[in-house]
Amino acid sequence: MSETGEPGGAAALLRLSGVNKHYGPAHVLRDVDLEVAAGEVVVLLGASGSGKSTLCRCVNRLETVDSGEITLDGVPIPAEGRELARLRAQVGMVFQSFNLFAHRTVLENITLAPLRVRRLPRERAEARARELLDRVGLADKAAAHPAQLSGGQQQRVAIARALAMDPRLLLFDEPTSALDPEMIGEVLEVMSELAAEGMTMLVVTHEMGFARRAADRVAFLDQGRILETATPDAFFERPATERARDFLAKILRH
Ligand SMILES: Nc1ncnc2c1ncn2[C@@H]1O[C@H](COP(=O)(O)OP(=O)(O)OP(=O)(O)O)[C@@H](O)[C@H]1O
Ligand SMILES: [Mg+2]
Numbered sequence: 001m002s003e004t005g006e007p008g009g010a011a012a013l014l015r016l017s018g019v020n021k022h023y024g025p026a027h028v029l030r031d032v033d034l035e036v037a038a039g040e041v042v043v044l045l046g047a048s049g050s051g052k053s054t055l056c057r058c059v060n061r062l063e064t065v066d067s068g069e070i071t072l073d074g075v076p077i078p079a080e081g082r083e084l085a086r087l088r089a090q091v092g093m094v095f096q097s098f099n100l101f102a103h104r105t106v107l108e109n110i111t112l113a114p115l116r117v118r119r120l121p122r123e124r125a126e127a128r129a130r131e132l133l134d135r136v137g138l139a140d141k142a143a144a145h146p147a148q149l150s151g152g153q154q155q156r157v158a159i160a161r162a163l164a165m166d167p168r169l170l171l172f173d174e175p176t177s178a179l180d181p182e183m184i185g186e187v188l189e190v191m192s193e194l195a196a197e198g199m200t201m202l203v204v205t206h207e208m209g210f211a212r213r214a215a216d217r218v219a220f221l222d223q224g225r226i227l228e229t230a231t232p233d234a235f236f237e238r239p240a241t242e243r244a245r246d247f248l249a250k251i252l253r254h
Contacts (some may be wrong), residue, residue, distance in 0.1 A: 011038070012035035013037060013040075013200050013244075014036040014044065014202065015071045016058075016070050017033050017069050018057075018068035018069065019067070019070060020068055021054055021058060023153065028054050029055060029118050031068070032226055034219055034229070036169070039198045039199075040201075040216045040217065041199075041200075041201045041203065042203070042215065042216065042219055043203045043204075043211040043215040044056075044187055044218075045211065045220060046247070047247055049119070053174075056202065059202065060088060066152055072087065072169065089118065089167070089170060090168045091169045092119065092162030093171045094171070094172045095119065095173050095175070096150070096175065097178060098154040098157070098158045100158060100161070106133065106143070107133075110132060111126055114165060129142070129160070130142060136156040136159055136190050144193060151183050152179055152180075152187055156186065156190055158175075159187075159191070159194075169200045172205065174189065177206065188207060188210045191214065192213065203215070208236070208251065212232045217229055217230065218231070220241075222241075222244075228244055
């Protein structure tokens with residue numbers, strides 16, 4: 001991979017080309033080109049309001065784009081219907097707010113989509129859910145309800161729930177921002193393990209330590225535009241633009 005952060009040869013799993021998005025008069029994504037190769041971890045950085053969440057929401061089509069194209073494995077992401085449901089199954093998303101179903105157990109939260117969308121037999125869905133709970137360090141919490149868990153535990157359940165659909169791509173939008181400091185590490189650890197196992201991930205985070213350790217590339221978004229993509233080392237040590245230098249100065253001061 002070059003220092004400028006071009007993905008090295010491998011075919012992109014996710015590709016955004018020339019993506020534009022407006023909210024009314026606000027132009028929130030501007031000619032965005034971004035590729036995430038299979039097995040790659042790309043961390044999306046940028047100030048508040050720069051369009052990071054919007055970009056994620058366009059990728060799993062919670063939002064529509066105005067122009068440009070987003071493809072998954074070369075196939076444009078579908079607008080609606082059964083094809084869209086299939087896309088959603090392939091693209092897992094983990095949000096800042098864990099969005100677990102409060103009245104359901106941890107196990108039920110994880111098995112719901114595999115049962116309903118993938119129509120897995122209950123036994124298989126539950127066996128897989130227990131495997132995933134074990135993987136995120138929560139084997140003993142299957143019968144608990146979300147309110148009985150800490151924030152960090154709830155977020156790990158949310159990750160297990162996303163993994164239960166066997167996604168090809170995982171989107172994370174500030175997964176640790178709502179957590180108390182002592183719980184951030186346990187969630188980042190699960191994410192780092194996934195990255196090391198070869199999961200393809202697009203991650204919005206303000207955790208610069210994670211970005212440096214786990215990212216293959218960093219993309220810096222400023223006012224809806226990707227100003228830089230680079231390896232973490234290149235980006236953190238030699239940011240190419242004034243905007244990125246400002247951003248880093250602010251965020252690293254905290
Ligand atoms: N549903 C919406 N309707 C109108 N404007 C929106 C909507 N969602 C986002 N915006 C605007 O689009 C711009 C990009 O917002 P977005 O949430 O993508 O930024 P962000 O980089 O995720 O910020 P943060 O770091 O605060 O989460 C902002 O100016 C925001 O006010
Ligand atoms: Mg956001």
